[in-house]
Amino acid sequence: MTRPPTQRPTPRSDDDQTAPLSTEQPSDQHTDLDLLGTPELVQALLDDQLNAVRAAQAALPDIARAADLAVTRLQHAGRLVYVGAGTSGRLGVLDGVELLPTFSWPPERLVTLIAGGERAMFRAAEGAEDDEAQAVLDLQAHHVDAGDVVIVLAASGATPYAVAAARHATQLGALTIGVSNNPGSPLQAAVHVPITLDTGSEVISGSTRLKAGTSQKIVLNALSSAIMVRLHKVYGNLMVDLQATNRKLRLRALHLTVLASGADPDAARHALHDADGHVKTAIVMLRLGLNAEQARHALTAAGHSVRAVLDAHP
Structure with a gap:
């Protein structure tokens, strides 16, 4: 397995305020969103979701590459490990859990990690996403190693918990796949296969649970399903x-x-x-x-x- 390429866009510093994340930029459309009638409001929200599909389609080559590399590991008893925080973490847990009944994926070959632990699935634990040390401890607690496939999700691509997990998993020799919504993010530089979903600003500015989250769900559906097809399920x-x-x-x-x-x-x-x-x-x-x-x-x-x-x- 080759290490992540050294020629990458310069990663954005977590503290760099001079170049705001594209997902955090105020949208120049529907600036009077709160004044729209309800049908027009819902239409604006639905229309913007189409951009999630376009972003996922643009990432097709990277999704396919991630699937092929993952199958190589998973043909031999490797595990699928999902890592994320907040919305991204919940999407990872959802995708992993659904593999059990849908494809008879063995539960012992699935690890789902979300910043803040299981309680964060049901109640926001925003501070937990900054805990880099806990990310490493969580991977160690589950004995993640070179045989595993680690899928790390972060809309910003700079979430400390997610980036620390990606870096540590890569150092361990696991295949690392990073799904983010901002080009040039630290997560992209930390993984073997970066999947960038350039969804840009949201209709409700800064709410990455909208089309950024939708694009991640689309990619997870396509990636895990493609893996399962290749594994003869x-x-x-x-x-x-x-x-x-x-x-x-x-x-x-x-x-x-x-x-x-x-x-x-x-x-x-x-x-x-x-x-x-x-x-x-x-x-x-x-x-x-x-x-x-x-x-x-x-x-x-x-x-x-x-x-x-x-x-x-x-």
């Missing part, structure tokens, strides 16, 4: 590695098994029962006429890829 465009832990998800598992196998619902239901609810196993059983044990063995031998198993048995 999707067959075609079907989510075949979900955890069917409630009635809705059990029905979804049945539907996915029928779609992927071509079997009738009764046959799919019996296969899922024998496969302990595992959609991948049920698909292989039905498509190849195997029992559950044989299907599990075939999947293990093929790196848990349904497509690889089926391609090997035309």
